[in-house]
Amino acid sequence: MLGMRPFFNQIVGLIALFYHNVAEMKTGESKTLTATLPMYLHGLMGPGNYLITANAYLANRDAQNIGVVYEWLGLTVAIGTMLDEKDNPDRDKNTLYQADIIYTTNSALGFDYLFDNLAATPADQAIQGFNFALIDEIDAVLLDMAQTPLVISGAPRVQSNLYGLANTMIHKLGQTTDIGQSNDQKKFG
Known part of the structure; x- marks a missing residue:
């Protein structure tokens, strides 16, 4: 249909992905084609299958290019993010999330998940x-974009100074001071 067939490294990658492992592939090794089989097999189980990308361009490109294959095989495909909000400002999220396979970004899915948690009933999600x-x-x-909120918020870096705190405590104690005993216990003990 697309005139493409997977190479050996892509087959190994799709097996790894299907069994919930991480597969590292270099640029140009066609991660997009590698993802099709695990996405299709999980898509057979019904809605709730997500291909999450780093940006809206990739989500839209991959959904349009590979989505025709899924649809030809009988699955439904949706795009959970837009390149431009003017394209479809009134998109129906209920219809979107009923698709078998959804191409989206981590931030679009994250915000939709947070909004769903504000719903009064599960039927409103x-x-x-x-x-x-x-x-x-x-x-x-998971790494680069996860740090962005911390950078934006200006959260201070946490540094442990337990050695310095312990050293200060030790120097404040005298040789004859015993913190664990009261004065009465020291007289009799």
């Missing part, structure tokens, strides 16, 4: 479940 998530560019999503 758009996200119906999480069956499988495949994270493209996992290092960027």
Whole structure:
């Protein structure tokens, strides 16, 4: 259909991904094609399968390019993020999250999840479940982007100075001072 067939390294990668492992692939080794089989197999189980990318461009590109394959195989595909809010400002999140496979970004899915937690009843929640998530560019999503809120908030770096605190305490104690005993116990003990 697309005129593409997986190479050996892509087959090994898709097996690793299907069994919930991390597969490292270099640029140009077609991670997009590698992700199709694990996404399809999990998509057969129904809604709640996410391919999470680092940015909206990748989510839209991959959903449009590979989504035709999933649809040809009988699954539904949706894009959980937009390149431009003007494209579809009134998107229906309930319809979106009923798709078998959803291409989205970590921030779009995260915000939708947080909004769902504000719903009064489970029926008011758009996200119906999480069956499988495949994270493209996992290092960027889980490490680089996870630090951004800390940088923005100006959170101070936590530094442990337990040695210095212990040293200060030791020097404040005298040789004859015993913290664990009262004066009466010292007389008789």
